Amino acid sequence: MSNVATYSTNGGPYAIEAQDLSIYYGSFRAVKNINLRFPTHKITALIGPSGCGKSTVLRAFNRMNDLIPISRAEGVILFHGKNIYDHDVDPVEIRRRVGMVFQKPNPFPKTIYENVAWGARINGFKGSKTDMDALVEESLRDAAVWDDVKDKLNQSGLSLSGGQQQRLCIARAIATRPEIILMDEPASALDPISTLRIEELIQELKKNYTILIVTHNMQQAARASDYTAFFNMDADRAGYLVEYNQTDELFTSPKNEMTEQYITGRFG
Amino acid sequence: MENMEEVTPLPKSTSVERAPLNQLAKRPRVGEIIIEAALFIAAGISIITTIAIVIILMEEALRFFADDRVSLVSFLTETIWQPEANHFGILPLLNATLMITAISLLVAVPLGLASAIYLSEYASPRVRGILKPALEMLAGVPTVVYGYFALTFVTAILRAVLGKDLVQIYNIASAGLVVGVLITPLIASLSEDALHAVPNSLREASYGVGATKFETATKVILPAALSGVAAAMVLAVSRAFGETMIVAIAAGAGPKLTWNPFVSAEPMTGYMVRISGGDLSYQSLDYKSIYAIGLVVFVVTLILNIISQRVVARFREVYE
Amino acid sequence: MSQPPPDQPSAAPAAPATDLTTLFPQGEGIQAQIARRQRNATIWRFVFLGATSLAVIILTTLLLSIINQSFGLVAEQTNIPETQLIVNYQKSLMLEASNVALSSEDDAALAEGIAADAAGVGLLGNAYTTQNQDTLRALSIGGVAPTAETVQSGAYPLARPLLLYTTATTVADKPQIGAFLAYYLQVADEVMAEIGYFPLDEATLAQQETTLLALLGATELPTIVPAEYEGDIVIAGSSTLNQVTREVAKRFRAEGFQGAIKITSVGTGAGFAGFCAVDGGVDIVNASRTITQLELESCRANALNPVATVVGADALAVVVNAQNDFATDITLEQAGLLFSSAVNWAEVDAGWPAEAINRYIPTTDSGTMDFFVATVFAAQTLADLPYDSLVTVFQANVSAGRCRAAEAEQRFYADRFVCDTEEAFTARCEGENPTTGCTLAPRDHASLEALVQAEVIQPEVLQAWFLAESIFRRDEIVATALEEYPSADVHFRRWLTWDFITRPQSATPELAGVRTAILGSLWVVGIGLLAGFPVGVGAAIYLEEYANKRKRFNSIIQTNINNLAGVPSIIYGLLGLTVFVRVLEPITSGAIFGVGDPTTANGRTILSAGLTLALLILPVIIISSQEAIKAVPSSLREASFGLGATRWQTIWNHVIPNAIGGILTGVILAMSRIIGETAPLVVVGAATLITSDPSGPFSKFTTLPIQIYQWTARPQQTFLLIAGAAIIVLIILLFILNIFAIYLRNRYARRIG
Numbered sequence A: 001m002s003n004v005a006t007y008s009t010n011g012g013p014y015a016i017e018a019q020d021l022s023i024y025y026g027s028f029r030a031v032k033n034i035n036l037r038f039p040t041h042k043i044t045a046l047i048g049p050s051g052c053g054k055s056t057v058l059r060a061f062n063r064m065n066d067l068i069p070i071s072r073a074e075g076v077i078l079f080h081g082k083n084i085y086d087h088d089v090d091p092v093e094i095r096r097r098v099g100m101v102f103q104k105p106n107p108f109p110k111t112i113y114e115n116v117a118w119g120a121r122i123n124g125f126k127g128s129k130t131d132m133d134a135l136v137e138e139s140l141r142d143a144a145v146w147d148d149v150k151d152k153l154n155q156s157g158l159s160l161s162g163g164q165q166q167r168l169c170i171a172r173a174i175a176t177r178p179e180i181i182l183m184d185e186p187a188s189a190l191d192p193i194s195t196l197r198i199e200e201l202i203q204e205l206k207k208n209y210t211i212l213i214v215t216h217n218m219q220q221a222a223r224a225s226d227y228t229a230f231f232n233m234d235a236d237r238a239g240y241l242v243e244y245n246q247t248d249e250l251f252t253s254p255k256n257e258m259t260e261q262y263i264t265g266r267f268g
Numbered sequence B: 001m002e003n004m005e006e007v008t009p010l011p012k013s014t015s016v017e018r019a020p021l022n023q024l025a026k027r028p029r030v031g032e033i034i035i036e037a038a039l040f041i042a043a044g045i046s047i048i049t050t051i052a053i054v055i056i057l058m059e060e061a062l063r064f065f066a067d068d069r070v071s072l073v074s075f076l077t078e079t080i081w082q083p084e085a086n087h088f089g090i091l092p093l094l095n096a097t098l099m100i101t102a103i104s105l106l107v108a109v110p111l112g113l114a115s116a117i118y119l120s121e122y123a124s125p126r127v128r129g130i131l132k133p134a135l136e137m138l139a140g141v142p143t144v145v146y147g148y149f150a151l152t153f154v155t156a157i158l159r160a161v162l163g164k165d166l167v168q169i170y171n172i173a174s175a176g177l178v179v180g181v182l183i184t185p186l187i188a189s190l191s192e193d194a195l196h197a198v199p200n201s202l203r204e205a206s207y208g209v210g211a212t213k214f215e216t217a218t219k220v221i222l223p224a225a226l227s228g229v230a231a232a233m234v235l236a237v238s239r240a241f242g243e244t245m246i247v248a249i250a251a252g253a254g255p256k257l258t259w260n261p262f263v264s265a266e267p268m269t270g271y272m273v274r275i276s277g278g279d280l281s282y283q284s285l286d287y288k289s290i291y292a293i294g295l296v297v298f299v300v301t302l303i304l305n306i307i308s309q310r311v312v313a314r315f316r317e318v319y320e
Numbered sequence C: 001m002s003q004p005p006p007d008q009p010s011a012a013p014a015a016p017a018t019d020l021t022t023l024f025p026q027g028e029g030i031q032a033q034i035a036r037r038q039r040n041a042t043i044w045r046f047v048f049l050g051a052t053s054l055a056v057i058i059l060t061t062l063l064l065s066i067i068n069q070s071f072g073l074v075a076e077q078t079n080i081p082e083t084q085l086i087v088n089y090q091k092s093l094m095l096e097a098s099n100v101a102l103s104s105e106d107d108a109a110l111a112e113g114i115a116a117d118a119a120g121v122g123l124l125g126n127a128y129t130t131q132n133q134d135t136l137r138a139l140s141i142g143g144v145a146p147t148a149e150t151v152q153s154g155a156y157p158l159a160r161p162l163l164l165y166t167t168a169t170t171v172a173d174k175p176q177i178g179a180f181l182a183y184y185l186q187v188a189d190e191v192m193a194e195i196g197y198f199p200l201d202e203a204t205l206a207q208q209e210t211t212l213l214a215l216l217g218a219t220e221l222p223t224i225v226p227a228e229y230e231g232d233i234v235i236a237g238s239s240t241l242n243q244v245t246r247e248v249a250k251r252f253r254a255e256g257f258q259g260a261i262k263i264t265s266v267g268t269g270a271g272f273a274g275f276c277a278v279d280g281g282v283d284i285v286n287a288s289r290t291i292t293q294l295e296l297e298s299c300r301a302n303a304l305n306p307v308a309t310v311v312g313a314d315a316l317a318v319v320v321n322a323q324n325d326f327a328t329d330i331t332l333e334q335a336g337l338l339f340s341s342a343v344n345w346a347e348v349d350a351g352w353p354a355e356a357i358n359r360y361i362p363t364t365d366s367g368t369m370d371f372f373v374a375t376v377f378a379a380q381t382l383a384d385l386p387y388d389s390l391v392t393v394f395q396a397n398v399s400a401g402r403c404r405a406a407e408a409e410q411r412f413y414a415d416r417f418v419c420d421t422e423e424a425f426t427a428r429c430e431g432e433n434p435t436t437g438c439t440l441a442p443r444d445h446a447s448l449e450a451l452v453q454a455e456v457i458q459p460e461v462l463q464a465w466f467l468a469e470s471i472f473r474r475d476e477i478v479a480t481a482l483e484e485y486p487s488a489d490v491h492f493r494r495w496l497t498w499d500f501i502t503r504p505q506s507a508t509p510e511l512a513g514v515r516t517a518i519l520g521s522l523w524v525v526g527i528g529l530l531a532g533f534p535v536g537v538g539a540a541i542y543l544e545e546y547a548n549k550r551k552r553f554n555s556i557i558q559t560n561i562n563n564l565a566g567v568p569s570i571i572y573g574l575l576g577l578t579v580f581v582r583v584l585e586p587i588t589s590g591a592i593f594g595v596g597d598p599t600t601a602n603g604r605t606i607l608s609a610g611l612t613l614a615l616l617i618l619p620v621i622i623i624s625s626q627e628a629i630k631a632v633p634s635s636l637r638e639a640s641f642g643l644g645a646t647r648w649q650t651i652w653n654h655v656i657p658n659a660i661g662g663i664l665t666g667v668i669l670a671m672s673r674i675i676g677e678t679a680p681l682v683v684v685g686a687a688t689l690i691t692s693d694p695s696g697p698f699s700k701f702t703t704l705p706i707q708i709y710q711w712t713a714r715p716q717q718t719f720l721l722i723a724g725a726a727i728i729v730l731i732i733l734l735f736i737l738n739i740f741a742i743y744l745r746n747r748y749a750r751r752i753g
Helices: A054-060 A091-097 A112-122 A129-142 A162-175 A192-205 A218-224 A247-252 A257-263 B030-066 B072-077 B091-122 B125-140 B143-162 B172-197 B200-208 B213-224 B226-242 B245-250 B268-277 B285-319 C028-070 C082-096 C107-116 C126-131 C148-153 C168-173 C175-195 C202-216 C239-254 C268-276 C293-301 C332-339 C367-376 C387-397 C400-409 C422-430 C445-457 C467-472 C474-484 C498-502 C515-546 C552-564 C569-583 C606-630 C634-642 C647-675 C679-684 C704-712 C717-752
Strands: A014-025 A028-039 A043-047 A071-079 A098-101 A180-184 A210-214 A227-233 A239-246 C071-077 C100-103 C120-124 C136-138 C159-167 C233-237 C261-265 C284-287 C306-315 C317-321 C358-361 C460-464 C489-494
Touching: A014 A054, A028 A054, A028 A210, A028 A227, A043 A054, A043 A218, A054 A180, A054 A210, A054 A239, A091 A098, A098 A162, A098 C634, A112 A129, A112 A162, A112 C647, A129 A162, A162 A180, A162 A192, A162 C634, A192 A210, A192 A218, A218 A247, A227 A247, A227 A257, A239 A247, A239 A257, A247 A257, B030 B285, B030 C515, B030 C552, B030 C569, B030 C606, B030 C647, B091 B125, B091 B172, B091 B213, B091 B226, B091 B245, B091 B268, B091 C028, B125 B172, B125 C028, B125 C717, B143 B172, B143 B245, B143 C028, B143 C704, B143 C717, B172 B226, B172 B245, B172 C028, B200 B213, B213 B226, B213 C028, B226 B285, B226 C569, B245 B268, B245 C704, B268 B285, B268 C569, B268 C679, B285 C552, B285 C569, C028 C071, C028 C467, C028 C717, C071 C467, C071 C474, C082 C100, C082 C358, C082 C367, C082 C387, C082 C445, C100 C107, C107 C120, C107 C126, C107 C136, C107 C239, C107 C317, C107 C358, C120 C126, C120 C332, C120 C367, C126 C136, C126 C239, C126 C306, C126 C317, C148 C306, C159 C168, C159 C175, C159 C239, C168 C175, C168 C202, C175 C202, C175 C233, C175 C239, C175 C284, C175 C306, C202 C306, C233 C239, C233 C268, C239 C261, C239 C284, C239 C306, C239 C367, C268 C284, C268 C293, C268 C367, C332 C367, C387 C400, C387 C445, C400 C422, C400 C445, C460 C717, C467 C474, C474 C489, C498 C515, C498 C717, C515 C552, C515 C606, C515 C647, C515 C704, C515 C717, C552 C606, C569 C606, C569 C679, C606 C647, C606 C679, C634 C647, C647 C717, C679 C704, C704 C717
Parallel strands: A028 A239, A043 A210, A043 A227, A098 A180, A180 A210, C100 C358, C120 C358, C233 C261, C233 C284
Antiparallel strands: A014 A028, A014 A071, A227 A239, C071 C460, C071 C489, C120 C317, C136 C317, C159 C284, C159 C306
């Protein structure tokens, strides 16, 4: 195992790292042999053609794949020097520290306030009502949705527009104070203007969080990310990592031919 | 509107308090484990129930057959059921049950199927919204009420129309007709579901070649939904076979092997209710006999239910 | 390709026609073909619609036929009418009171007595009051004084008709009787006024003449010449009417009647007794009240059909001594007090002196007494009688043996015996077969009332008619009923009444109610839900949220639940009988907790029944809860897990709140299923007749559907009628539940949308 100290602190260079990660659905291998390390407080984009397993990889980082009974992971994901797939690791604790934002906005059918406060509460937030109010406000401000909702905190989260709902979901994620936020095509269900605002928000968030974002939109990856990992599907339909580099480099001078074909739009 | 707003800048410091590191180890969540175990037991109770039913029926039935006065052969072949004279032939009871089931199907199949076709293919949403709940209400009436209806209304009408000499006060026909009324909504509702599940593309295809509504309904939709409809029928047979209160009230007491639907003949379930309603000793042969009969009822209905589920599963595979 | 020549048979397989289009109907053929198909379609459309409507019509018929049975005319007979019991009781109170100065059928003696007693009070006909105006004074009642006007208008509450009773047979056999009656009517007004009673108004008089014509079989009233008649006339009855009849008889004789007229003043009741008896010898009854149901029955039993002729009206007056200067006006209630429980005047009205009341009243046979009691205590029922009086009534009206048996069942008093003896009771209770009376607390007022109803009044419906018949053929039915059941009272009866709902079960259908059964249903269904709801919902949560569906065991559970849902309910009855009643008897009978019901001491209890029903609805609750849980979008679960929530936190905070509407709807539907469930409970062992309310989970049980079944299984028509009424109660209960389910479903639908 590599040097634990390298990843051990918040300030360390890498927040989380996959080593030789393969994920199976039953007997089908969905992704194979992924080796990836994600720099702290950077935005890393995962791109690739549909079906290449990039969402599967993303969901491996907070063990969301556990919810699919037939899925199984091989290899190692190191988080603070610990393999999160070890048997003694609690997936609940992982998910608390590795938050997630989903493709479609999915607020709870509760009030806006409750949407944000609930996650903190189940995770043992012990503050008073005032503290909770502050936490909710701060999270909503961080997610750049405070001004939209401050007058209707007691309305249902479902009453917001799509873009607002997604920012509410981001606020919900950051209210539990995770270290990493996984975003699974967070803007794919939104209109272009809402998309832009989410991208701006992500840029702001990277000051405090490490962000992994799956996107099918190459422009988005080029615009919004610091690093980009390109995945493709092999002949056995298993996804694998083709190339991983700083976003500028990957887009301007791809080392792999397949990457070049993909970013120039010749397949995918 | 959204695009007009400024993105609020992040506050300078979010002063995040991180949890202490290396706390990823599983915490023993005892509560979670207890809850899951409790829920598992809740789910397991259904299995225990089934096992208990099988064991109890088998055990008491075996005790029944272990008695010197009874043999499995005579149970299945003898044509007289007279416990006091040591005659234990199930045929008269079975025959009455089968006759009631047959009569009920004569009523319920045409009525239920026609209703299903009407509701699925003809009725406007408004009409459907009125008729379907009405049918469901018919299904929700307790069977003891149907029994009362059979005895005081249907029997009275049969006797008025066909004559009091021909129709006895307690008779198979009246019980069968009312059991038919009972299972009609079942057939109608389940068949309607099956017809409704047939994709619209088939209807459009049929209309596209110039078929009328009737032709579409009976020659395209009905055959396409046939297995679903068949499953409904099988389930209805099972329900009619195991129906108890209507027959206990309207079909009369005293097992009798007869083909005449207008005389009284006690069916299996009716016999079970009558015998268990009295104060009888757990050691008596009568008491054990109701378990033997119960086993027959249970096995037959179980087989019918399994067939029905299989058919439905296949139907689902085709359209879902 | 070469074409074969037309019309030439060819060995080759039939080649296609040149133009395939020609094989379709052509020209008018098209129209005809389409018309035929359209006609078919239309016909079948109506066939299908008809079938569907038929189902709805059956539902309506079912409901109507049940309503039709639950209301209608009945011919009802009682051993003693309830009102009669009250009258008898009050009368005995009045007569046995210590301050009765004089009780006599001689009104003149009564009048004299009051005249001589400053504290006297009495009941007198108007004639005696007017005749003794200087010594007596009549009180006004409720501000209304007895005058011709107030009597005719009905404003004076103690106004009553004066009647003569005879029968058509008597008139036919003895012409002198008809002549005397006709003569009586002719002179009645004059004589009434002369003696101090009130004449008939014109309309009533005309009515009486019609009755008389029917009695005489004549078309117009003959002019009576008394000299043409002979033979004896025997008249007996009311002292009130005595003077009038004597005067009429005097005139009748004066005009030449040859025969003897014998008039006795014995009281109306005694008059009827002589009249209705075989060979009683009374031709005409002087009556100061109408005939009672009981008297009518005894008359009819001897093939006598009494016919009444109203000859005048009287105002029964409450009179006091002329020197009495405080009492002028009383209410009806005060009148009741004055003659029953009050001992001194102050008890009747606080403003009056506390002087003793001395009563001057007629005897027990007097029509005056009957009329007074029936009027003053008209609103009283058995419920108004004190407990002790009910005991007395019961004791007086049943055999000593029956009374002892009733006391052995349940005692009347904790500290003394009415019919039984201390020794016999103790011996019985310490012997082999102690009766229920040894352990039960003494009867309460309600149960004693029920006992009196069942054993003394003994109502019995001899025949009942359905609602439809009762409406459309009312007159016909009433006529037939009177002929067929001369001793019965024919009236409209609603079988479904508030009384029916609140009365306990009884062996007498006329007195039976469903309270025991409703409470039993609530208990059994309550326990069924209490046990079935958590287990069912828990199982559904396990199967939907925890179970790995690919694991064989879990798929077996799922298949198994689907199969359980189709097991006939009677099989569950066998399961309950074996497991809960027999195997777990120590628990289900309560013996293990030491709280068992001593009268049952076996496992056939509410608890066993409830648990059986819980197993029965388990599959229903599981399946419907699974559907509701499945409907919760998985994105919510993901969001919750993504925040680091545990599985149970996710379920408790997101899955259950979003599925609860659907779950509750399913539970209510399950509840409405077990409320109507009968067969398994019969097998588990419902009690055949329990009249006491269930006291807990270890009581014997009955439920509403069981009650309906047991009543339906009886051959007597009356039981079928109350079964119908009970069905209506059951259906109303179900209807309320369904409405509630629909409300929940709608609320739930709004939440998700």
